[in-house]
Amino acid sequence: MRQDTFARIEGAIRKLDYRPSQAARQLKTGRTPILGLLVPTAANPSFGQLAVAMENFAQERYGYRVLLCNTYRDKQLESRMLDDLIDFGVGAVVVVSSLSDERHIEAAIERGLAVVSFDLGVEPDAQIRNDHVLADNRLAGRLAAMHLIEHGHKRLAFLVPRGQTMSRRHKVEGFLAAAEEAGSGVSAEIIESDTLSKFGDTELCSLGFESAEKILQMKRRPTGVATVNDMTAIGLMAGIRRHGLSVPEDISVVGMDDLVMSAYVWPPLTSVSMPVTEMAQKMVDRAIQHINTPGLRPEQITFAPHLVSRQSVGAPPGARKPAQRNHAKQS
Amino acid sequence: MRQDTFARIEGAIRKLDYRPSQAARQLKTGRTPILGLLVPTAANPSFGQLAVAMENFAQERYGYRVLLCNTYRDKQLESRMLDDLIDFGVGAVVVVSSLSDERHIEAAIERGLAVVSFDLGVEPDAQIRNDHVLADNRLAGRLAAMHLIEHGHKRLAFLVPRGQTMSRRHKVEGFLAAAEEAGSGVSAEIIESDTLSKFGDTELCSLGFESAEKILQMKRRPTGVATVNDMTAIGLMAGIRRHGLSVPEDISVVGMDDLVMSAYVWPPLTSVSMPVTEMAQKMVDRAIQHINTPGLRPEQITFAPHLVSRQSVGAPPGARKPAQRNHAKQS
DNA sequence: TTGAAAGCGCTAACAT
DNA sequence: ATGTTAGCGCTTTCAA
Numbered sequence: 288m289r290q291d292t293f294a295r296i297e298g299a300i301r302k303l304d305y306r307p308s309q310a311a312r313q314l315k316t317g318r319t320p321i322l323g324l325l326v327p328t329a330a331n332p333s334f335g336q337l338a339v340a341m342e343n344f345a346q347e348r349y350g351y352r353v354l355l356c357n358t359y360r361d362k363q364l365e366s367r368m369l370d371d372l373i374d375f376g377v378g379a380v381v382v383v384s385s386l387s388d389e390r391h392i393e394a395a396i397e398r399g400l401a402v403v404s405f406d407l408g409v410e411p412d413a414q415i416r417n418d419h420v421l422a423d424n425r426l427a428g429r430l431a432a433m434h435l436i437e438h439g440h441k442r443l444a445f446l447v448p449r450g451q452t453m454s455r456r457h458k459v460e461g462f463l464a465a466a467e468e469a470g471s472g473v474s475a476e477i478i479e480s481d482t483l484s485k486f487g488d489t490e491l492c493s494l495g496f497e498s499a500e501k502i503l504q505m506k507r508r509p510t511g512v513a514t515v516n517d518m519t520a521i522g523l524m525a526g527i528r529r530h531g532l533s534v535p536e537d538i539s540v541v542g543m544d545d546l547v548m549s550a551y552v553w554p555p556l557t558s559v560s561m562p563v564t565e566m567a568q569k570m571v572d573r574a575i576q577h578i579n580t581p582g583l584r585p586e587q588i589t590f591a592p593h594l595v596s597r598q599s600v601g602a603p604p605g606a607r608k609p610a611q612r613n614h615a616k617q618s
Numbered sequence: 619m620r621q622d623t624f625a626r627i628e629g630a631i632r633k634l635d636y637r638p639s640q641a642a643r644q645l646k647t648g649r650t651p652i653l654g655l656l657v658p659t660a661a662n663p664s665f666g667q668l669a670v671a672m673e674n675f676a677q678e679r680y681g682y683r684v685l686l687c688n689t690y691r692d693k694q695l696e697s698r699m700l701d702d703l704i705d706f707g708v709g710a711v712v713v714v715s716s717l718s719d720e721r722h723i724e725a726a727i728e729r730g731l732a733v734v735s736f737d738l739g740v741e742p743d744a745q746i747r748n749d750h751v752l753a754d755n756r757l758a759g760r761l762a763a764m765h766l767i768e769h770g771h772k773r774l775a776f777l778v779p780r781g782q783t784m785s786r787r788h789k790v791e792g793f794l795a796a797a798e799e800a801g802s803g804v805s806a807e808i809i810e811s812d813t814l815s816k817f818g819d820t821e822l823c824s825l826g827f828e829s830a831e832k833i834l835q836m837k838r839r840p841t842g843v844a845t846v847n848d849m850t851a852i853g854l855m856a857g858i859r860r861h862g863l864s865v866p867e868d869i870s871v872v873g874m875d876d877l878v879m880s881a882y883v884w885p886p887l888t889s890v891s892m893p894v895t896e897m898a899q900k901m902v903d904r905a906i907q908h909i910n911t912p913g914l915r916p917e918q919i920t921f922a923p924h925l926v927s928r929q930s931v932g933a934p935p936g937a938r939k940p941a942q943r944n945h946a947k948q949s
Numbered sequence: 950t951t952g953a954a955a956g957c958g959c960t961a962a963c964a965t
Numbered sequence: 966a967t968g969t970t971a972g973c974g975c976t977t978t979c980a981a
Contacts, residue, residue, distance in 0.1 A: 288966065309706045310644040311958035314973045319641070321685075321706075328670055329686075330878070335666040339659055339688050352702065354652075355660075355686045357670050371683065375640045375652075492882045518879070525882040547661070548849070551823045551856040553884040620950065642974035645957050 313376050320351045322574055323372040323380035325365060328357045331491065331518060333544045333563075334383060337405075340567035341381065348568075349575050360384075360450060366391035373400055379574035381405055384452045392417070401577030403570045406454040409587055418573045419587040422561045424454045428461025430559050430594045431513035431541045436469045440511035440539060440603045443475040446498055446523065447515050448491070455515050458543070462513060476509065478502060492522035499526025502538075510538060510603035517542035517549045517558055524552070524599065535601035545595050555597035562590050644707050651682045653905055654703040654711035656696060659688045662822065662849060664875045664894075665714060668736075671898035672712065679899075680906050691715075691781060697722035704731055710905035712736055715783045723748070732908030734901045737785045740918055749904045750918040753892045755785045759792025761890050761925045762844035762872045767800045771842035771870060771934045774806040777829055777854065778846050779822070786846050789874070793844060807840065809833060823853035830857025833869075841869060841934035848873035848880045848889055855885070855930065866932035876926050886928035893921050 299305070313319040322345055326334040338355055345351040354377065356368045365382075369391065372380055379401035382392060389407075396402055396417055403418040428445070435443055445462045447455050459477055466475035480498040495514060502512060502523075514520040520542030524534045534540050534554055542549060545560035569588055577583050630636070644650040653676055657665040669686055676682040685708065687699045696713075700722065703711055710732035713723060720738075727733055727748055734749040759776070766774055776793045778786050790808055797806035811829040826845060833843060833854075845851040851873030855865045865871050865885055873880060876891035900919055908914050 292967075306701070306705050308645070308958055310641050310650070311973090312960075313641040314639070314645050314958080314975085315960045317973080329660055329666040329673075330663060330670045332661060332663045332666060335660040335663060338686070339661045342660075342686070342688055352685060352687070352706075354683060355669070355673070356683070357673055370637070374637050375683075492879055496882060521879065522882050525884070525886075528884065548823055548852065548879065551827060551852050553856070553859065555856075623951075639974055642957090643976075645959085645974080646976045648957080 317376065318378055318578065319376040320349075321375065321377050322351050322353050322571065323356065323368075323377045324353050324383075325356050325358050325368060325380060326383045327360045329355060330357075332546050332548065333516065333518075336546075337383070337563055337567055340564045341571055344568045345571045345575075348571070351571075351575070362391060366394070369395040369400065373398055378578040379403065381570050381574060382407075384454055401574060401583075403573050403577075405566070405570060406452075408453045408457055415585045415587055417585050418570075418577070419585075420566055420570045420573065421454065421587075421589055422566070422592050423589050424457035424592075425461035425464070427543055427559045427561070427592045428458035428463075428513070429465040430461075430592065431458075431543065432462045432465035432469075432475065434541060434557065434594055434596065434600060435511035435513065435539060436465070436473060438511070438539065438600055438602055440509075441472050441474065442507055442509045442511070442603075443473065444478050444502065444505075444509035444512040445475065445514070446478045446480060446495065446502070446512055446519060448494055448519070449479055449481055458515055474507075476505075478512075491516065491518035492525075495519035495522025495524075496526040496529070497522075499523055499530060503527070503530050503532070508538075511541075511600070512538060513541045513543070515543055517544040517546045517556060520556055520558070520599075521549070521552055524554070524556070534599050537604055539600040539603070541594075541600055543592075550597065554599045557597045557600045558595050559592050560595045561592045566590050648707065649709055649909065650707040651680075652706065652708050653682050653684050653902065654687065654699075654708045655684050655714075656687050656689050656699060656711060657714045658691045660686060661688075663877050663879065664847065664849075667878075668714070668894055668898055671895045672902055675899045676902045676906075679902065682902075682906070693722060697725070700726040700731065704729055709909040710734065712901050712905060713738075715785055732905060734904050734908075736897070736901060737783075739784045739788055746916045746918055748916050749901075749908070750916075751897055751901045751904065752785065752918070752920055753897070753923050754920050755788035755923075756792035756795070758874055758890045758892070758923045759789035759794075759844070760796040761792075761923065762789075762874065763793045763796035763800075763806065765872060765888065765925055765927070765931060766842035766844065766870060767796070767804060769842070769870065769931055769933055771840075772803050772805065773838055773840045773842070773934075774804065775809050775833065775836075775840035775843040776806065776845070777809045777811060777826070777833070777843055777850060779825055779850070780810055780812055789846055805838075807836075809843075822847065822849035823856075826850035826853025826855075827857040827860070828853075830854055830861060834858070834861050834863070839869075842872075842931070843869060844872045844874070846874055848875040848877045848887060851887055851889070851930075852880070852883055855883070855887070865930050868935055870931040870934070872925075872931055874923075881928065885930045888928045888931045889926050890923050891926045892923045897921050 329335050342353040358365045381403045383405045406421045466473050520540050542556050542558040545558040549556040549558050673684040689696045712734045715737040737752045797804050851871050873887050873889040876889040880887040880889050
């Protein structure tokens with residue numbers, strides 16, 4: 288193109304301050320620079336962090352924006368959202384740990400949507416039908432158990448909300464496996480808490496809070512308990528205090544997610560940290576690649592978590608001295 | 619339309635499973651069922667909650683979806699986002715408390731975008747150029763101060779992050795006014811903390827944490843301090859503990875926002891609660907109304923906050939017995 | 950009551 | 966190197 292033609296056009300653009308219509312462009316090309324993101328709820332800061340990390344990278348790197356949808360882990364809503372996104376011309380979506388049944392997602396894939404599942408493993412035998420980006424959740428469970436065991440705990444427990452996701456199941460498996468391997472006298476139990484409302488992820492704190500009673504009433508009360516996420520762990524610690532016991536003196540607690548806030552609560556929460564930012568970036572990369580190269584082969588990409596040790600884990604009560612309980616309330 | 623024609627069409631729709639293209643529809647009608655939402659960062663759970671409340675209502679009530687953008691309170695980013703939203707054909711946007719300068723927002727309004735400002739007051743003399751939905755922040759500040767005063771505190775302080783927003787300014791004004799009115803021996807100071815990074819809202823906790831030192835070194839150390847939000851308050855409490863003092867025995871703390879998590883931290887945080895859900899719904903209502911009736915007159919709508927009393931506020935040290943400090947660390 | 954056609958603002962393919 | 970044109974899939978208006 289000639290210099291002056293270019294200048295002339297530039298001038299016109301400026302003068303009319305012309306901005307291309309995305310709608311028209313999309314109608315022509317069939318694509319729109321938007322990525323979908325389905326999370327249980329943005330009110331849970333761990334998903335909030337994920338959303339921010341994705342939005343940031345998608346924008347900086349590819350000029351894509353992110354359309355955020357809260358699914359409340361509701362299958363109905365989820366598939367309506369998927370449909371809507373397709374109607375908007377969105378080409379790729381990141382779906383965060385829906386409950387295990389994926390039929391509605393497969394339907395969306397059939398209709399041409401590229402989907403990247405977050406934190407949802409694939410059954411060993413099953414064929415991978417779309418990308419999966421996830422933390423090594425078995426390792427996460429294992430890290431939690433090992434940390435507790437290293438501190439001398441023999442009676443472990445793992446607290447999970449009722450709704451099963453694959454990531455939760457894997458965490459449980461890893462936790463149990465590590466306890467088993469520790470052998471001699473180490474026992475581990477799974478405590479399934481009831482979720483009442485469907486807005487499960489907002490009530491994660493209260494769920495942990497209420498589970499405290501259940502745990503404290505067990506005949507062989509555990510001295511070290513892990514939870515699937517930090518919100519639940521924080522609620523659990525509050526519940527334990529409410530019953531007059533303290534963390535970690537009476538019961539040690541380890542969470543998962545390593546929320547920013549977890550370092551500031553009392554006691555500072557020991558937690559299994561997931562590399563959220565890297566995972567977010569990988570998901571965006573994959574999503575865009577799928578848009579650009581239709582036939583792309585689905586992959587499963589796993590990231591390793593690591594444990595961040597703070598002060599919610601200590602020695603079990605009576606580790607040295609003969610068993611003796613401390614009823615002093617924190618204050 | 620005749621019965622059978624209708625049936626025939628329905629049948630075709632089903633058979634081809636036809637779904638109208640939003641892009642084409644938008645190109646024709648000039649509108650798209652999407653609302654924009656600009657927040658400092660979705661990683662801050664208070665904005666996460668807001669986003670959820672809006673998304674929920676917009677979808678249920680009007681069939682609109684929400685496009686969430688994280689601004690980091692960065693003017694540059696903010697206006698790029700506004701431009702993008704206009705290009706996408708978005709008709710209305712909710713903007714959460716940008717720093718005071720609103721020129722870029724006015725530019726967007728000029729270009730036909732309807733904007734609803736959240737938590738951003740209008741200067742008394744200034745003309746209202748767009749909708750404003752906000753909490754009565756002066757009242758919020760006042761409630762915090764009064765609560766402290768009722769518990770016998772004489773030396774108050776209010777902790778604010780450096781970046782000025784109108785809502786922060788109003789909180790400060792209310793706080794100061796209430797202290798003033800209490801008269802006799804009640805003093806109040808403003809402590810402005812430095813924010814280092816531009817990602818201010820993610821680091822709110824650490825900001826509170828680091829401000830503890832500043833507060834504890836004051837010659838006439840305050841016994842009751844309020845903060846602009848719960849994240850900062852939680853960080854502050856952690857900082858106070860770090861220096862060997864406890865909340866509320868040595869220093870009482872009151873936050874603002876009343877995050878779900880605030881009830882579960884230790885000590886449970888007393889906080890000024892804003893009616894987020896109602897505000898979110900009002901904003902969506904206004905946004906849609908602006909889209910449907912172009913000439914609509916801008917309004918300023920204020921919601922009253924209320925104080926939720928928990929355990930982070932107590933009597934000042936030495937209220938009964940002669941001054942005596944408690945150096946016991948919580949545990 | 951139904952069918953036909955114009956045109957929204959772009960992009961891609963083609964003609965100059 | 967530049968200009969022209971068809972058509973993406975709808976809605977709206979007008980004709981039958």
